[in-house]
Amino acid sequence: MEDIEAIALLQDPVRRRLYAYVGAQDREVSRNEAAEAAGIQRTLAAFHLDRMVEAGLLEAVSRRLTGRSGPGAGRPAKLYRRTPGEREVSLPPRDYRTAAGLLAEAAEAAGLDEELRDAARAHGKELREEGAAPCRGLEEVAALLERRGYEPCLDGRLLLMRNCPFHALSERFPPLVCGMNLALLEGLLEGVEGVRVRIEAGPGRCCAVVEPADAPADAPADPQADPLAPGPSKNNGD
Secondary structure, eight states, rough: HHHHHHHHTSSHHHHHHHHHHHOOSSSSHHHHHHHHOOOOOOOOHHHHHHHHHTTTEEEEEEEEEEEEEESSOOOOOEEEEOOOOOOOOOOSSSOOHHHHHHHHHHHTTTTTTTHHHHHHHHHHHHHOOOOOOOSOOHHHHHHHHHHHHHOEEETTEEEEEETTTTTTHHHHHHHHHHHHHHHHHHHHHHTTEEEEEEHHHOOOOSSSEEETTTOOOOOOSSSSGTTTOOOOOOOOOO
């Protein structure tokens, strides 16, 4: 019921614009920024933002934007960011997350990583063949990945993805699921000239990045941050 009520809040077009803007940023957003982006007054933006905080769609933090403290530093500003949690509604109720978790647990226990990657790569190719015209360059690749829910953003010559469509499972089974995700993207982008996909984990984003094919193939700065590195599974539940 809580998920239904939270999602229902986004029926309002102003809230949808605000939520989309906050979610598209890689930092906290002030009320003034959100109001300007949505084309509304600050007080109205504050009302809608706080409603989404109450519903668990956004998180609020307070921080002085000047970086100063003590007398004369001014009042802390209220800033907003998207919550890492997920909301979903299924009518009638279904529990695909539990099924996916059990299948991932069994695949990991049976050592089926390679078989899963093969299946994911083949599925990526099928998705590419079902899609529109072939992609050329990072901007067209970004549009393709946007449709797949990755929320891509260009960072120089690197295409980062703010959202992992498999976040809950990747938290529990990093090598298995991140390897599957990489193979899926390899299949999806196979044949796209001038780009390649690789693993580069970072906080708050997908473990995969897309870059020009002529970029130096640097090794990860921190091998421990590589989700494909061998190690114990984080099978702690959702």
